[in-house]
Amino acid sequence: MTSAIQHLLIVPILLPLAAGAVLLFIDERGRGLKAAINVGSTVALVVVAFALLTLAGNRTGVYRLGGWPAPFGIVLVVDRLAAVMLVLTSLLALASVVFSLARWHRAGRHFHSMFLFLLMGLNGAFLTGDLFNLFVFFEVLLAASYGLALHGSGVTRVKAGLHYIAVNLAGSLLFLIGVSLIYGVTGTLNMADLATRIPQLSTDNRMLLETGTAILGIALLLKAGIWPLSFWLPTTYSAAASPVAALFSIMTKVGIYLVLRLWLLLFGAGSGASAHFGGNWLLLGGMATIAFGVIGVLSSRRLGWLAAYCVLVSTGTVLAAIAIGGIGVTGSALFYLVSSTLALGAFFMLIELVERGRTRQVDAIAVARETIDGAEEHDMSEPEEIGITIPATMAVLGMAFLGCALLLAGLPPLSGFIAKFSLLAALLDLGAPGGAGPVATSSWAFLALVIVSGLATLIAMTRAGIRVFWRSSGRVVPRVRVIEMAPVAALLCACVVLTIEAGPVMSYMRAASRSVYQPQNYVRSVLAAPAEHEPANGSGS
Amino acid sequence: MELILSLGIGVLAGSGVWLLLRPRTFQVIIGLTLLSYAVNLFIVAMGRLRIGMPPILAASQAGDPAHYADPLPQALVLTAIVISFATTALFLVVLLASRGFTGTDHVDGKERER
Numbered sequence: 001m002t003s004a005i006q007h008l009l010i011v012p013i014l015l016p017l018a019a020g021a022v023l024l025f026i027d028e029r030g031r032g033l034k035a036a037i038n039v040g041s042t043v044a045l046v047v048v049a050f051a052l053l054t055l056a057g058n059r060t061g062v063y064r065l066g067g068w069p070a071p072f073g074i075v076l077v078v079d080r081l082a083a084v085m086l087v088l089t090s091l092l093a094l095a096s097v098v099f100s101l102a103r104w105h106r107a108g109r110h111f112h113s114m115f116l117f118l119l120m121g122l123n124g125a126f127l128t129g130d131l132f133n134l135f136v137f138f139e140v141l142l143a144a145s146y147g148l149a150l151h152g153s154g155v156t157r158v159k160a161g162l163h164y165i166a167v168n169l170a171g172s173l174l175f176l177i178g179v180s181l182i183y184g185v186t187g188t189l190n191m192a193d194l195a196t197r198i199p200q201l202s203t204d205n206r207m208l209l210e211t212g213t214a215i216l217g218i219a220l221l222l223k224a225g226i227w228p229l230s231f232w233l234p235t236t237y238s239a240a241a242s243p244v245a246a247l248f249s250i251m252t253k254v255g256i257y258l259v260l261r262l263w264l265l266l267f268g269a270g271s272g273a274s275a276h277f278g279g280n281w282l283l284l285g286g287m288a289t290i291a292f293g294v295i296g297v298l299s300s301r302r303l304g305w306l307a308a309y310c311v312l313v314s315t316g317t318v319l320a321a322i323a324i325g326g327i328g329v330t331g332s333a334l335f336y337l338v339s340s341t342l343a344l345g346a347f348f349m350l351i352e353l354v355e356r357g358r359t360r361q362v363d364a365i366a367v368a369r370e371t372i373d374g375a376e377e378h379d380m381s382e383p384e385e386i387g388i389t390i391p392a393t394m395a396v397l398g399m400a401f402l403g404c405a406l407l408l409a410g411l412p413p414l415s416g417f418i419a420k421f422s423l424l425a426a427l428l429d430l431g432a433p434g435g436a437g438p439v440a441t442s443s444w445a446f447l448a449l450v451i452v453s454g455l456a457t458l459i460a461m462t463r464a465g466i467r468v469f470w471r472s473s474g475r476v477v478p479r480v481r482v483i484e485m486a487p488v489a490a491l492l493c494a495c496v497v498l499t500i501e502a503g504p505v506m507s508y509m510r511a512a513s514r515s516v517y518q519p520q521n522y523v524r525s526v527l528a529a530p531a532e533h534e535p536a537n538g539s540g541s
Numbered sequence: 542m543e544l545i546l547s548l549g550i551g552v553l554a555g556s557g558v559w560l561l562l563r564p565r566t567f568q569v570i571i572g573l574t575l576l577s578y579a580v581n582l583f584i585v586a587m588g589r590l591r592i593g594m595p596p597i598l599a600a601s602q603a604g605d606p607a608h609y610a611d612p613l614p615q616a617l618v619l620t621a622i623v624i625s626f627a628t629t630a631l632f633l634v635v636l637l638a639s640r641g642f643t644g645t646d647h648v649d650g651k652e653r654e655r
Contacts, residue, residue, distance in 0.1 A: 132617055139624045146631055155642040159650040162566070162639050165632050166648070169573050170561060172628070176580045176621055180614065184587030189613075 005055070009063035009076050011048045012086055012123035015041050020116030028109055035101055038112040042094045045119065049086040056083040057508065060515070060525040062129075070129075070527045071193040077129040077526055080512035081334070085126045085257050088338055091494060092250050092345045093119055095487035099349050100243040102484045107152040107241065114151070118144035118247065125254050129526055131179050131189040131216075134258070138175065138223075142168050145251060148244045149236055160239035167232045171222040178216025185209045192526035195265045195519055199272035210277055213266060217259065217278060224255025225315045227288035234296060237311060238304030242352035245307070249344040252315050253337060260322050260330070265519045279323050283442055286320030289313075290449045294456040303351040303468070306460055307344065310408050313453050314340040320446050321423060327517050328426035331510035336419035338505075339498055343407035343416060346491035350400050353485070354468050356478035393480050398469050400485075403492045405461035410454040415498040420450060422506065542590055546582065553579035564653075566636045566646045570629065577625040581618050588614030 019041040023034050055061055056078050063076040078086075097115060105111045121141025128134050146168075150161045183189055185208045186197045201209060222229040233252070237245050259282070267277045289312055296309030314337070321333035403414065410420035427443050498505055515521060553575050560572030588611035596612035636646075643650035 132620070136620065136624070139628070143628060143631065146628075146635070150635065150638075153638075155650070158635065158639045158642050162635055162648060162650075165628075165635055166561075166569055166573070169625075169628055169632065170576070172625075173573075173576050173580045177583060180580075180584040180587040180617065183614065183617075184589075 006061075006063070008048060008051060008055070009061050009078055009127070010065075012045060012052075012090075012127065013076070013120055015044060015048070016116040016120040016123070020113045020120065023113045023116065024110065031105065034112045035097075035105060038097055038116060039094075039101075041116065042090065042097050042119070045090040045123075046087075046094055049083070049090040052078050053080075053083040053087050056080050057511075060522055062525050062528075071188055071190045074133050075129040075190070075192075075526055076127040077192075077522065078127060079515055079522060080508065081257070081261065081516055082126045084334065084338065084509070084512055085253070086123060088253070088341055089119065089122050089126070089250050092247060092341065092491070095345060095491050096243040096246045096349070099246070099484055099487040100241075102481050104152065104241050104243050108150075110147070111151055114144045114147040115247070117141075118148060120144075122250065122254060126257060129191050131182065131191060131194075133189075135172075135175055135179055138254075139172060141251070141254070142172065145248065148247070149240050151244055152241045156239045157241075160235045163232050164236040167222070171219045174215050174222075175219035178212050178214075178219060181208060181212030181215065185212065190526070191262065191265055192519075192523040195268075195271070195523050196527070198266055198274065199270065201272075203273075206274055210274055213262070214278060216262075220255045220258050220262075221285065221319075222255070223252065224259065224319065225252045225289070225312055226285040226319060227292050227316070228285075230289065230292065230312055230315075233312065234305055234308035237308040237348075238302065242349050245304075245348040246345040249311055249341055249348060252311055253318075253341055256315065256318050256322070256337065259319070260516060263322070264516050265522070268517065268519055270520075276325075279325070283320055283323035283446075286316045286318075286323055287446060287449055289316030289319065290453050292316075294449075294453050297453075297460045298456050300460065300464075303355060303464055306464055307347050307351055310340075310347070310457060311344055313457065314344065314408075317423075317450060317453065320449075324427065324443055324446060326426065327510060327513045328429060329423065330516065331506065331513035332419065332423040332426045334509040334512060335415075335498075335502075335506055336423055338509075339407060339415040339419045339495055342491050342494050342498070343404055346400070346488045346495075347404040347408065349484070349488050349491075350397065350404060353478060353480050353488070354397055354401065356480070393478060394469065396485060397478075397480065398465075400488050400492060401461075401465055401469065403495070405458065405465065407492075407495055409458035409461060411458065413499065415495045415502065418499060418502045418506075420454060424450065542592070546586055546590065550579045550582045550586070553582070564647055564649075566639065566648055569648060570632055570636060573632070574625075574629060577621070577629075581621055581625075584614050584618045584621060 019037055023037060026034055026037075052061070057080065061078040062070075063078075064070065065074045065076070067073070093115075097112075100111065100115075118141055121137050121139075121144055124137030125134060125141060128137055146161065146165050149164055150157050179189065182194070185201065185205045186194055188194055188197060198209065218229070225233040237248055240248060263278075263282070267274055269275055293309050293312030293314075293316055296312060297306060300306040300309055317340075318333050318337050321329050321336070406412075406414045407416035410416040424447055427447055428439055557572045557574075557576030557579055560568045560575065563569065563572070591610040594608060594610040596610045596615050598609065639650060640646055645652055647653070
C-alpha cells in the first residue's frame with residue numbers, strides 16, 4: 001500500500017471543492033471551459049469512486065486528517081457501503097452534468113460550481129467518520145442544493161425553494177441539538193468511539209442519549225423524506241430543473257445511508273440496553289411512507305409529481321427494509337436503492353424531454369407553468385441549437401419510458417425486478433431455516449406493501465405513458481438532442497449492467513450489509529493506532 | 542446560572558418555534574434566527590457550565606482538566622454560528638425573490654382567501 005493510494009480517500013472531497021472554487025473565478029461567458037472542468041472532474045470522481053470500491057472490497061480504509069489518532073482527530077472512513085454510495089453519486093452526477101450541457105447550465109449563474117459543491121457535500125457525508133464533520137458536510141450539500149433548487153428561477157421554483165430552505169434550516173437546528181446532546185452524554189463525536197462507549201452508559205445518561213439520537217434521527221429522516229416529514233419533497237423535486245432533480249434523487253439516500261450506518265453502529269446488537277432503539281418507529285414510518293407514496297403516485301397528473309412520489313416509495317421501501325433488518329434483507333435493500341436511484345435519475349431527465357413535446361392545450365396546469373417559465377425558456381433556446389437531433393424521437397423516448405416504468409415498478413427483466421424479488425425472498429427466508437418461527441406480521445405487511453406499490457407504480461406509469469405517447473392530437477414531436485438522450489440511455493444501461501452482473505453486485509451488497517451489521521471491524525479500523533511510518537498497515541482489517 | 546441559561550434557551554426556542562410557524566416570511570426568518578441562538582446556547586451548555594475557566598491549556602498548570610472549560614463545544618458553536626449566518630443570508634435572498642415574484646410576503650406566495 002503506497003501513500004498515493006492512501007490519499008485517494010480524500011480526493012472525492014478535495015477534487016470537487018477545488019474545481020468548484022476555481023470555477024467561481026471564470027466568467028459566465030467562459031461556459032465551455034466551465035463545463036469542461038466540471039465534466040472532467042466528474043469523470044475523475046467516477047474513476048476514484050470505482051478505485052475506492054475495489055479498495056474497500058479488501059479492507060476498510062481510514063484516512064486520518066493531519067495524522068491525529070482517531071478519537072481526537074477527524075477521520076474519513078471508506079467501507080463497502082460508503083464506496084457503493086460514492087459510485088452511485090458519481091455515476092448519477094456524470095449523467096446529470098452531461099444532460100445539463102444541452103441547455104440547463106445556461107439557465108443561471110454558477111451552475112457548475114454549485115453542482116460540484118453539492119458533490120463535495122454528498123461525498124463528504126458518505127465518507128466522514130465524525131458526527132460534527134457530518135453536520136458540516138450536510139450544510140455544504142444543503143447550501144449547494146438550495147442554490148441548485150432555485151436554478152433557472154421562476155415563481156414555482158422560488159415558492160418551492162422557500163419551503164425547502166425553511167424546512168431544512170429547521171432540520172439542521174434539530175441536527176445540532178441531537179449532536180450536542182450526544183456529545184454532552186458520551187463526550188465524543190467520533191462514530192466508532194461512540195459505538196464503544198454506548199454500552200457502558202448509565203441508565204440516566206442512556207435516556208439522554210436516546211433522546212439525542214432520536215432528535216438526530218428526525219433531522220436525518222427529514223432529509224430522507226419519511227412520511228410525516230416529506231411534504232416538502234414532491235413540491236421541490238417536481239419544481240427543480242431536471243438535471244438537478246436527477247441529482248437530488250441521491251440526496252434522499254444520504255439520509256437513508258446515515259440512518260443505516262448510525263443506527264447499526266450505535267444501536268446494533270452489541271450496544272447493551274438500547275439495542276434496536278427506535279426500530280419499530282422506523283418500520284412504521286417506512287411503511288407509512290410507502291403508503292403515502294403509493295397514493296401520491298396514483299393521484300399524480302403530471303409526470304414531475306409522479307417521479308417525486310416514486311422517490312418517496314423508494315425511500316419508504318429501503319427504510320422499512322432497514323428496520324426489519326437482517327443481513328440478507330439489508331443487502332437486497334441496498335441493491336434496490338442503487339437500482340431505483342439510477343432509474344429515478346433517468347426518469348427525472350426523461351420527463352423534461354417528453355414534456356417538451358406537449359402543447360399548451362394538453363392540460364391547464366401546464367399552461368400556467370409555461371406562461372410563467374416562458375420568458376426564460378425562450379431565452380435559453382435562442383442560442384444556436386448545437387448537437388444533432390435524434391430521428392424517431394418518439395420511439396426512443398417511448399423505449400426509455402418503458403425502461404423506467406419496468407425499473408420503478410419492479411417488473412422483469414430489469415434490475416428493479418431482481419431487487420424486489422431478492423428483497424421479498426430475503427424477507428421470507430428470515431423465518432424459515434433459522435428456527436425463528438414463522439415470518440413476522442410486520443414482514444407480511446411490508447411484503448404486501450411492496451407488491452402493492454409495484455402495482456400502483458405500474459398503473460400510474462402505464463396511464464402516464466398512454467397519455468403522453470399514444471395521444472395523437474395536439475402534440476409536436478419534441479426536439480431532442482443526442483447529448484440529452486445519451487445520459488438517460490447511459491443510466492438505463494447501468495441498470496441493464498446491474499441486471500446482467502446481478503450475482504457479483506448482490507454478493508458485494510451482502511458483504512457491505514454484513515460489515516455494517518458487524519461494526520467491530522469498522523470500530524477497530526478507525527480506533528487502531530496508526531503505525532509509525534506506514535499508517536495504512538495500522539488501519540488494515 | 543443554570544436556571545438563567547435554561548430559561549434563556551427555553552424562551553428563545555419557544556418564541557423561535559412560534560415565529561417559525563407564522564405565515565409571514567419575515568416572521569419565519571426571525572424565528573429561525575432565535576432558534577439558532579437557542580441551539581447555540583444549548584451546545585455551549587452541553588460542554589458543562591464553568592465560570593472563568595479558559596478553554597486553552599496554560600503552560601504552567603497543564604494536566605488538570607478541572608481547571609479548564611471543554612473547548613470542543615466552543616469550537617462547535619463557532620462553526621454553527623458561521624453556518625447559520627450564511628444560510629440565513631441565503632434564505633433572506635430567497636425571501637426577497639419570492640416577495641418580488643409573488644407580490645406578497647406570505648410563505649405560500651398567496652394570501653389565504655377569507
